[in-house]
Amino acid sequence: MPPTPEQPTADTDTVRRLLESLLQDGGAIEVRPVTEGGEHSTWWVGAQHVLRLAPDGRISPGLRREVRVRDLVRPYVTVAVPACVAAGEWAPGLAYALDTRLAGESAEGRDVTAAGEEDLAGLLTGLRAVPVGRAVALGVPKAAPRSLENLRRAAGAAARKLDGDGEFDAERLRQLTGHAVVQLGPQADAVLVHHDLKGEHLTVSADGRVRGVLDWADAVVGDPAEDIAGLAIAVGARAAVRSATLAGYGPRVCLRGLWLARCDAVVRLADRLYGADGASPVGLLRVQLERAWEAILLELVSEG
Structure with a gap:
């Protein structure tokens, strides 16, 4: 659908005009769109900055809140989070944030080493230490834990479709029994959760260390297993579980995160393939x- 007058589109000229008002020589700095990600219009600005533009009013509140959330999180975590250089509106009701660019490349292109797993453990430990009341006061929403039983049913239906096309062996989901679902109910107290720990939001250095975490716009106060699930999809189940264990989470929380990730991955692939x-x-x-x-x-439920 083409943009309407109420929904302006950010192109290179729009970005350059904005940067002219924010940075010295901003109009001459090289800009190019970031290909990863979807909800924001994101641009590399030279070698030092990243500009994110909310494409519609639905995204703007989260982008504005993110700046405050990162300032809250920064003292608690052992990895870097972007610092905001400037924030405002690039069009009426549409927010922008110009941030420092973190070192490293996307975890989609680099593997995380054992030292990187320790970095992820520091991230999870720090998030658990953030005072929940302060996060809520900033407007971070509370999210109820998801029903693993409902997700198992959705994954089962998706797995049968994928199995028919040779994409996935539906029998693998039988490991998640009804008894296991009960045992893997929410175990931990609500904490601040990044809630979008996919590979493109982790910056990894050449030696496999996790140097930073991007895009905090979806942060919630909720189930810490969600971030374990995100890490399983971003860096693999083994690294995710090892990192969560180092962070002090017990087997049941780790397994809950693992099965959230497994079911999510099955559902998402089926959604993509079947429309x-x-x-x-x-x-x-x-x-x-x-x-x-x-x-x-x-792989066996045990006391956590």
Whole structure:
């Protein structure tokens, strides 16, 4: 659908005009769109900055809130989060944020080492330490834990479709029994959750260290297993569970996160292949499915 007058489009000229008002020589700095991500219009600005523009009013509140959330999180976590250089509106009701660019490349292109897993453990530990009341006061919404039983049913239907096309062995979902679902109900107190820890939001250095975490716009106060699930899809089930264990989470929380990730990955691939989601690259969704379904030692529910 073409943009309407009430929904302006950010092009290179729009970005340059905005940068002229924000940075010295901003009009001459090289700008290019970021290809990863979807909800924001995101641009590389030279080598030092990233500009994100809300494409519609629905995205603007989260983008504005994110600046405050990152300032709250920064003292608690052991990895970098972007600092805001300037924020405002690039069009009526449409927010922007000009941030510092973090070192490293997307985790989609670099593997995380054992030292990187320790970095992720520091992230999870720090998020658990953030005072929930302060996050809520900033407008961070509360999110109830998802029903693993409902997700299992959705994944089962999706798995049968994928199985028919040779994309996934539906029998693998039988590992998640009804008894296991009960045991893997929400175990931990609500904490600040990034809620979108996919590979493109993790910056990784050449030596496999996790140097930073991007895009905090979807942060909620909720189930910490959601971030374990995100890491399983971003860096693999083994690394995610090891990182969560280092952060002090017990087996049941780790397994809950693992099964959230596995079911999500099955549902998302089916949605993409059968018409419900036309945006996500099929290749990436297949890779995420493989990551989430890595075999781990901790496959039996135990006391956590």
